[in-house]
Amino acid sequence: MNLDAAADLDRAPHGSSDDPDLLDFSANTNPEVPDGVEAVYREAFAEARGYPPEPPAGFREAAADYVDCDPESVIPAPGGLAAIRAAVALAVDPGDTALLPAPSFGEYAREVRLQGGEPAFVPASEVLDADPSGHALAVVCNPNNPTGTGYDRAALERFAARCREADARLLVDEAFLGFTDRPSLAGTEGVVVARSLTKLFGLPGIRTGFAVAPGAFGAALASARRPWNLSAPALATGAYCMGRDGFVRETRERVRSERARMRAALAERYAVRPSDAPFLLLDVSGDGRSVEAVVADARERGVAVRDATTFRGLDSHVRVAVRRPAENDRLLAALGVGDETAAGAEAADETATDSEGDDV
Secondary structure (H helix, E strand, O other), X not given: OOHHHHHOOOOOXXXXXXXXXXXXXXXXXXXXXXXXXXXXXXXXXXXXXXXXXXXXXXXXXXXXXXXXXXXXXXXXXXXXXXXXXXXXXXXXXXXXXXXXXXXXXXXXXXXXXXXXXXXXEEEHHHHHXXXXXXXXXEEEEOXXXXXXXXXXXXXXXXXXXXXXXXXXXXXXXOOOHHHOOOOOOOOOOOEEEEEEOOOOOOOHHHOOEEEEOOHHHHHHHHHHOOOOXXXXXXXXXXXXXXXXXXXXXXXXXXXXXXXXXXXXXXXXOOEEOOOOXXXXXXXXXXHXXXXXXXXXXXXXXXXXXXXXXXXXXXXXXXXXXXXXXXXXXXXXXXXXXXXXXXXXXXHHHOOOOOOOOOXX
16 A cells, blocks of 8 residues: 555544543553562563563463463564554455454454455444455454454354355454453464453553464464564563463453443443443433533543444444442442442542553
């Protein structure tokens, strides 16, 4: 694609607020980080005085244990979006089409267009029933952003088989899968999995992630990867976080219980989608207010929520993250469905500066 055409492509909007006075529910980053990770980051300074190992065998082994795949299939990347870009760049040529879910993460379409391809959108709820024939690439976001839909493993495997038969590469974005106990599709023939450590471990600024792709496509991705594309601190903290099984279990339980509590409260006033992710999608049209009014009213009460009308096909929705209990109480109060206690407000104020810099 020429430079003028690339410059015409807008960056997809991402959740997060840079206002330190707001409690940020527009982003989906875990407000907690694993114990000990700061010490690991500081200790990596000594390693940063030299070049990291190449290839980073320790990180690849940690990632392989994390998603249960062959370490040779792991391609380290500075975040999930970098893994997605690398996969799309190899799979899509000018004139190709790519099967994309909607509503879903807007960067998929942007990356396809950057390669000269054309998106072919299908409803996110029906993506596993779509025909991949004639497409160079198919994308599934599992769980889907912003709906929170988690897909059945057997249905995913059947779709992957149809993609192989159609000679279409399948890219599965598992940025939020770590919040569930569902197994990864990593290592499946013909499938590229993109993983981000941004969400689950609350470290968006570290920029750590990876792709998993077996076979010839995986070898091509590994060859295209720039040497030293992850810093020594990113490698060290990423490997450490992926080994914190207790932290992952505790996070999953907190998100599961708080999400159920929040959904029940929010359903008193809004239509709320079921979700397997650390966020909920709300249709505010039944409340008689516009999305702009809901977002502005919440902001006046010290809470940032995501305007979800930036997602294709949504015109009356907001997305809210699932955070810690006291913070969630403040969100419910800001949206008019909960009582904010003094203790909850004090606890939430202490964490109001937490935010996410990227959606992947």
